[in-house]
Amino acid sequence: MELNVRLFALYRERAGANTISVAVNDGATVADLTAEVRRQLPNLAPPEVNIVVAVNADYAAPDVILKPGDDVCLIPPVSGG
Amino acid sequence: MIELTHDALDPEKITAKVYRDTNGAVVTFLGTTRDNFEGKQVLTLEYEAFDEMAIKKLEEVRQEMMAEFGLEQVAISHRVGTVGIGEISLVVAIGSPHRKEAFYACHKAVDRIKEVVPIWKKEVYQDGSRWVACEDHEFSPAESHGHAH
Secondary structure (H helix, E strand, O other): OEEEEEEOHHHHHHHOOOEEEEEOOOOOEHHHHHHHHHHHOOOOOOOOOOOEEEEOOEEEOOOOEOOOOOOEEEEOOOOOO | OEEEEOOOOOHHHHHHOOOOOOOOEEEEEEEEOOOEEOOEEEEEEEEEEOHHHHHHHHHHHHHHHHHHHOOOEEEEEEEOEEEEOOOEEEEEEEEEOOHHHHHHHHHHHHHHHHHHOOEEEEEEEOOEEEEOOHHHHHOOHHHOOOOOO
């Protein structure tokens, strides 16, 4: 399946795009997605930085299974306040 | 009681939301924008949010504080967009029957906001810019795992 993945802040600037399209197998997990994102965009985040994912506007653990149509966003380390 | 806005924040107005005749204490925290980073002059700050999730997470923090400290009045406003130096970017106002809970809840609410709410700030300098924390964390990977909760 093809997922539209939204990017914010540092990740948006590094990718030069608000959204990217990422192809993963049916039944893929959040961890599968971040592995594929790293293949597509090796400079998005250094290997030691965990890429945090939000699915349908909530933080999603690496083992969460993705479904077509999910709202998937990559969340760089936050710095509000 | 939760607000994400491009407009200037009015701390008096936000604080007034938590006044009740049954409360004996009100604590308000103001986050303000600093003009320097490691000796470099910061000209302005730009805040970006993942709006729908930020509002949801701010409401979660509010509910957590009410449950943990037995409070009924918690108001949180966060500014987004371009914010000038010395302006207010965050207001957290707590109303409580007693002062202790108000102080604790205010402190904890600000810490939680900085941990879980998807808002990012960029410092703009004369000769460039920097996303705060994002890039800091790349140099201290041990701290980079605290954001998934």
